Amino acid sequence: MSNLLNYINKQEDTGFPLLNSQNRLIIFGSVISSMxxxxxxxxxxxxxxxxxxxxxxxxxxxxxxxxSIEASEFIVNYNDKASRDKFISHVENIVTNSEDIASISYMDAAGKVLYSSDLAGFSAADNTSRSIRVSLPLTIENAHGKQVVGSIQLGLTGHTMNIVGKATRNLMIVVFTIAWMLSIAAVFINTMLIIRQIKLLSEGVKKISSGEFGYKIKTRDLWGDFKRLFEAFNNMSMKLRRYEEKNIDQLTYERNKFEAVLMSIANGVIVCDRTDTVVLINNAALDMLAVKAQEFVSTKISDFYDTNGELCFAAKVKEFKDTPYEGNKAQNLECRIRIDGKVLKTIISPLFTMYNEYLGYVIVLHDITREAEVERMKNSFISNVSHELRTPVTVIRSYIDTLYNYEQEFDEKTKREFISVIDQESARLNKMVNDILDFSRLEEPGINIEKCLCDIPPILEMSVNSM
Structure with a gap:
């Protein structure tokens, strides 16, 4: 079937109609039958x-x-003039009245010509392809048996043979010409019928190839092997129709199930083909990108930009597509994309068939805006705390070192002031440690940060006293 389709498409592409093949088939059959x-x-x-x-x-x-029967007596009585003249007159009369006899010659036993009627004329006739010469011995019966007394040579013009041969040849030519015409007509009619059946089959094959399963070819005017072939074709077409209906139902069910699973995923999912066109997007991705499905599907993912007019995916998609891969072993591309203040963790993975054919890629989006903010706050807090921790530790160490080395030089009031500062700095250090511990809990779910007002002067006074 594929070969027939390729042949039909080739005929259409080259601009030669199928009639050329029909003519060639008719000419071929005519030449063979004619030969x-x-x-x-x-x-x-x-x-x-x-x-x-x-x-x-x-x-x-x-x-x-x-x-030869009469000539034997002529040879024996050749010296009798009256008998000889009578015989010669009889022979010349026969030769003159016959269109088939060109000449008659009589010779004795020594080969001497005793009589020849118009030898020159016979020689001219003998040059034609249809002239015939017949020679027989002349014998007589005697006491010793048969005796050869001479010979006779008869020259024939072939007149009757030519007439019969010509009539026979002409009759046969007419008969074979009629037979040839009938064979040509039979070849033409048979070729037209075969071409008609082939056209019916090619039309059916085109219908099937275009997806019109269930198409039937009428077999009412067909017979023989072609009828059985077309019945088998119709049976195949109906089976394809039933198979198609069954597959469509199954594919629809599987697609709906796949879309239901995809839509229920918490992470955003965008499926793109090899041309970067968006094929499918779930609800989570629509919410993250703040777009509508009908506006986003069938567009280029590389052309998507946020409210600030910045292309969000173009650079990362280009980086992903520029990454070399072998078979279906391509590495996923993980990155972060900022869209309208949101931070999205993005994973771009290739899609392959079971035969390692590249279909496109899928983009998985995870909103990590809160995690990114917590990480930023943590890094800022740790940077500040690392500096702040040095202050109380330095103060405590300085005061303790002073008391340890110069205790006798201070009165009780000064000592108590030193101990009071050490106590305040210790409390401050303890508070910082507690803040660090509390800050580590920000990554836990269900923790909310509450901001409140505080009095600045006590904080400044404590900072001055700690110096």
Whole structure:
């Protein structure tokens, strides 16, 4: 079926209609039948001409035998002038009145010509392809048996043979011409019927190839192998129709199930084909990108930009597509994309069929805006705390070192002031440690940050006293 479709498409693409093939088939059949008929006609006519020639030779032998009966007496009584003249007159009368006898010659036993009727004329006739010469011995019965007394040579013009041969040849030519015309007509009619059936089959194949399963070819006017072929084609078409209906239902069910699973995923999912066109997007991705499905599907993912007019995916998609891969072993591309203040963790993965054919890629989006903010706050807090921790530790160490080395030089009031500062700095250090511990809990779910107002002067006074 595929070969027939390729042949039909080739005929259409080259601009030559199917009629050319029809003409070639008719010409081929006509040439073959003509060659067979011509060969048969030549063989039959040639055999017939040979049979006529052989029959004419037999006719000449019969005439020669008839003349030899009278000629034997002529040879014996050759010296009798009256008898000789009478015989010669009889022979010349026969030659003159016969269109088939060209000449008659009589010779004695020594080969001497005793009589010849118009030898020159016979020689001219002998040069034609149809002239025949017949020679027989002349014998007589005596006491010693048969004795050869001479010979007779009979020259035939072939007149009757030519008439019969020509009539026979013309009749055969007419018969074979009629047979040739009938064979050409049979070839033409048969070719037209075959071409018509082939056109019906090609039309059915085109219908099937275009997806019109269930198409049937009418078999009412068909017969033989073509009818059985078309019945098998119709049976195949109906089976394809049932198979298609079954597959469509199954594919629809599987697609709906796949879309239901995809839509229920918490992370955003965008499926793109090899041309970067968005094929499918779930609800989570629509919410993250703040777009509508009908506006986003069938557009280029690389052309998507946020409210600030910045292309969000173009650079990362280009980086992903520029990454070399081998078979279906391509590495996923993980990155972060900022869209209208949101931070989206993005994973771009290629899509392959079971035969390693590249189909496109899928983009998985995860909103990590809160995690990114917590991470930023943590890094800022740790940077500040690392500096702030040095202050109380330095103060405590300084005061303790002073008391340890110069205790006798201070009175009780000063000592108590030093101890009070050490106590305040210790409390401050303890508060910082507690803040660090509390800050580590920000990553836990269900934790909300509450901001409140505080009095600045006590904080400044504590900072001055700690110096």
């Amino acid at each position: 067979l008929i011509v060969a048969t006609a030549w063989f039959v006519i040639n055999n017939t001409q040979q049979t006529i020639l052989e029959s004419y030779r037999n006719f000449g032998n019969m005439l020669a035998q008839t003349f």
